[in-house]
Amino acid sequence: MLLTYMKLSDQPQKLTQDATLLQNQKCIVKAYASTLTLPILIDNTPSGHLFIGKGEFTIDAIIETTRGAIGKPITRTLSPDKPFLMISEAHSLNKILTPASTQDYSDIGYKNKEELLKTANSTFDHFAHRRHGQHDIKPDAHIFAFATEHDKWDILVAKKDKLVYTSKHRVYVSRDNSESVSVGPSEILVAKKGKAVVIDKGNILVERD
Amino acid sequence: MSEEKDLKDEMKRLKEEIQALKQQLHDITDQQTHKRRGIYIDVNDHLTGLSEYITDVMEGVTEGIRGELEKSIFIHPHTGHVKIIHRDREHHEPPEHIEKPDFNKTANMMSALGQEHRLKILSELMTGGKYISDLQNTLPEITASTLSSHLDVLQEAGLVVQERVRGRYLVTIPGRMAYKMATAISKQRDQPSDETP
Numbered sequence: 286m287l288l289t290y291m292k293l294s295d296q297p298q299k300l301t302q303d304a305t306l307l308q309n310q311k312c313i314v315k316a317y318a319s320t321l322t323l324p325i326l327i328d329n330t331p332s333g334h335l336f337i338g339k340g341e342f343t344i345d346a347i348i349e350t351t352r353g354a355i356g357k358p359i360t361r362t363l364s365p366d367k368p369f370l371m372i373s374e375a376h377s378l379n380k381i382l383t384p385a386s387t388q389d390y391s392d393i394g395y396k397n398k399e400e401l402l403k404t405a406n407s408t409f410d411h412f413a414h415r416r417h418g419q420h421d422i423k424p425d426a427h428i429f430a431f432a433t434e435h436d437k438w439d440i441l442v443a444k445k446d447k448l449v450y451t452s453k454h455r456v457y458v459s460r461d462n463s464e465s466v467s468v469g470p471s472e473i474l475v476a477k478k479g480k481a482v483v484i485d486k487g488n489i490l491v492e493r494d
Numbered sequence: 495m496s497e498e499k500d501l502k503d504e505m506k507r508l509k510e511e512i513q514a515l516k517q518q519l520h521d522i523t524d525q526q527t528h529k530r531r532g533i534y535i536d537v538n539d540h541l542t543g544l545s546e547y548i549t550d551v552m553e554g555v556t557e558g559i560r561g562e563l564e565k566s567i568f569i570h571p572h573t574g575h576v577k578i579i580h581r582d583r584e585h586h587e588p589p590e591h592i593e594k595p596d597f598n599k600t601a602n603m604m605s606a607l608g609q610e611h612r613l614k615i616l617s618e619l620m621t622g623g624k625y626i627s628d629l630q631n632t633l634p635e636i637t638a639s640t641l642s643s644h645l646d647v648l649q650e651a652g653l654v655v656q657e658r659v660r661g662r663y664l665v666t667i668p669g670r671m672a673y674k675m676a677t678a679i680s681k682q683r684d685q686p687s688d689e690t691p
Contacts, residue, residue, distance in 0.1 A: 309659075312659060343659060345657045345658055345660070347655060349623065353665055353666045353669060354664035357655055
């Protein structure tokens with residue numbers, strides 16, 4: 286798919302049940318029931334959603350070595366004041382979506398549809414700024430963008446069991462559960478098929494099979 | 495006539511000197527021969543001094559060895575086991591300079607280790623990540639709720655980490671080190687004592 290023009294729908298919908306938006310061996314992204322969504326259109330084709338509501342994501346940024354496991358899960362709770370986006374053609378939520386009502390807006394802290402759309406458009410414009418152009422997104426790939434309190438985005442890109450996650454404090458890359466790279470504030474971990482290099486608080490560990 | 499007599503006297507004196515030199519040469523050769531055979535020992539001139547010298551050297555060597563042994567060998571007060579201490583010869587920091595850990599954190603970690611079931615759980619995890627159902631199968635003597643509680647304690651102490659997506663439990667690097675330390679201490683303690691009748 287060639288990403289040429291993105292825009293946000295103005296028809297809010299509501300999740301009628303909890304939805305697992307992505308799950309592989311290393312990460313899971315969930316949106317809970319009553320979360321409101323606005324479809325993202327790319328060249329007028331529904332290609333994702335902007336979510337305003339509750340959810341969570343977890344990434345097991347853990348690397349296994351023969352000397353023991355290093356790292357820990359990254360978990361973040363998603364709340365209505367921090368919308369998040371999913372761009373993917375692989376996931377259809379149509380079966381568990383219903384048009385949002387006035388009560389649905391107030392349930393997540395918005396007075397009405399206009400206030401919700403204002404927040405949604407502001408968030409989307411911030412994300413889409415400079416992202417219009419020719420970007421090739423694979424059909425089975427998921428791209429998530431989670432707004433943070435620093436007016437930045439935590440980005441998660443996943444395709445099958447490959448994933449890349451970037452945040453203010455960490456970059457984590459995992460490929461097929463056998464190759465991993467994790468770069469944090471005080472450590473760098475690189476592992477590939479039983480071999481690992483760990484630089485942690487000034488200590489360097491190199492190990493092989 | 496007198497010149498002839500002088501020459502004869504001179505020759506006689508030279509012969510006597512030659513004879514004396516031959517005798518000296520014979521004596522020297524004889525001494526060297528006895529030395530080679532190990533027979534010649536001048537006791538009065540050499541033995542006393544040599545004995546004193548050897549005594550001094552041995553006393554110095556003995557003192558040195560005693561000092562090294564005191565620094566390098568630890569004898570367990572109860573079991574009598576002897577442990578050789580391999581010291582870094584270039585690194586002689588006095589004990590008071592040994593880095594002090596965060597005692598509270600260390601005590602919490604050791605407390606997590608100090609339970610038979612938790613040691614068994616760690617032992618199972620040493621072979622690789624496991625689901626709680628795997629642990630229940632291999633450790634049937636631990637009830638499900640107790641197992642979960644123990645895993646929480648081990649996680650809190652940083653000895654075990656759980657994958658949130660798949661749910662497997664993995665032993666961490668500190669956990670592996672702690673388990674090895676505990677088993678090493680246990681083995682050391684269980685070694686038979688020489689003092690035991």
